[in-house]
Amino acid sequence: MRWSSSVVGFRGCVRRRSYRRPWRVPRPRATITSAAHLHSVRETTQVSHAVDVDAVRAARERVSDRVHRTPLFGSRTLGDRIGAPVLLKCENLQKTGSFKPRGALNRLLTLESGARDRGVITISAGNHAQALAWAGGAAGVPATVVMPESAPRSKVRACHGYGAEVILHGDVFEAFQRSLELADERALTFVHPFDDERIVAGQGTAALEIAEDADDLAAVVVPVGGGGLISGIAVAMAGLDPSIRIYGVEPEGAAAMRRSLDAGEALHLDEVDTVADGLAAPMAGNLTYELVRRYVEDVVVVSDAEIVEAMELILARCKLLVEPAGAAGVAALLAGRIPLPNGPVAAVLSGGNVDLDRLPELFALAEGEGSSAG
Structure with missing residues (x-):
């Protein structure tokens, strides 16, 4: 079974999966290159030395x-x-x-007030999606999770149950692209699953x-x-x-x-x-x-x-x-x-x-x- 994948390693089916890389950082492939996409990717991959x-x-x-x-x-x-x-x-x-909830909750609790009010968004079909959905409810921050249409229904239901807005969209690559578009359109904070201090x-x-x-x-x-x-x-x-x-x-x-x-x-x-x-x-x-x-x-x-x-x-x-x-x-x-x-x-x-x-x-x-x- 072969899948396209974004920055996230997606889980949900326990069969062995293959993922082809659809984009690069900091220079995405031409199919998703845009000012908004480049800005979003760079914002989520900045290196900081403040973690101790x-x-x-x-x-x-x-x-x-x-x-x-x-x-x-x-x-x-x-x-x-x-x-x-x-x-x-x-x-x-x-x-x-x-x-995952350890990091997701810490990320949401350190948002500035305006960003908290507007909400957060991510792309995932697995543990990061559920963690952000749960953390949004725990922190009182609106959370949107974009998931590929192939996402396991148990995990879709879990994200709904935690109170997140769940958007099913295309395959993994298309879902990632859609999450960046929505982040730009709604002024939402994109929460990276791992590359964030x-x-x-x-x-x-x-x-x-x-x-x-x-x-x-x-x-x-x-x-x-x-x-x-x-x-x-x-x-x-x-x-x-x-x-x-x-x-x-x-x-x-x-x-x-x-x-x-x-x-x-x-x-x-x-x-x-x-x-x-x-x-x-x-x-x-x-x-x-x-x-x-x-x-x-x-x-x-x-x-x-x-x-x-x-x-x-x-x-x-x-x-x-x-x-x-x-x-x-x-x-x-x-x-x-x-x-x-x-x-x-x-x-x-x-x-x-x-x-x-x-x-x-x-x-x-x-x-x-x-x-x-x-």
Whole structure:
């Protein structure tokens, strides 16, 4: 199944998807080039150096009474398999089923009054859409979510239920274009899913909780899509305890951050192909690339089969349901891609939004790839 994709990695169907890149930053392809589009894209990808642990602490002051402080569970099964104590940060139990509300709410609570009154808009078919819809209701900010017509109806209903205006429009590429047009027409603030300092600071609040709940923590392993979550966690940990090492994990079919680090600049992939839709961003953000480059020890890649095998193990032994993206960190630990730390390692389970009727298909994929590899 082949899809066009914008800046966001879209989830919703757990089949492996391929996405072709329809645009570049800062110079979009000719099909969407316009003054309004260029302005909107540039506004959402400015690099700032204002993200630090103090910004993360300020974000927690804003959002802590409205988002969950998610649990940090130990897993003896995983620890025995890996050879080091393993802690699971359960963002799959967060509001809307992923870590995304932390950043979305912080972004909305820092809008100027005029922008709050006018409202916000984004394009997404997955966790970012639901997070912004929820955050709009929590913050009293009108939220508009443009979704492709192929978006899962369960997620469309969820966004409606959270109080957002939902506009279904075309395919992913056409929906992205429409979101920028509406932002211009209605003077709405476009909320980038990851390449925004206030989004990053909000995501970093998870790190404050990890640091407070874990003794003698040695490392944190984080799934990487566009890089907002790992950037926030890395910045926060650098300010709290620089000895704690941060590792990122990407699917091998959507390794935009790993390739960007190898190239020495933020890259855009022509195509991504992974079952982990939540990690299928075809680009590294300008801001997130810089933060990962400075503060992250390494970014490693895992196969789809390894991701799904980890997902199945987490469900069977830890009794936690996570989506493929949420299992990437555990997959890297099980595959031996992360150097064993001298102390506990926390793996972030970034989300749990997976359709139950797709689980047999997912697990069959892992078995099929494992058999062919053997």
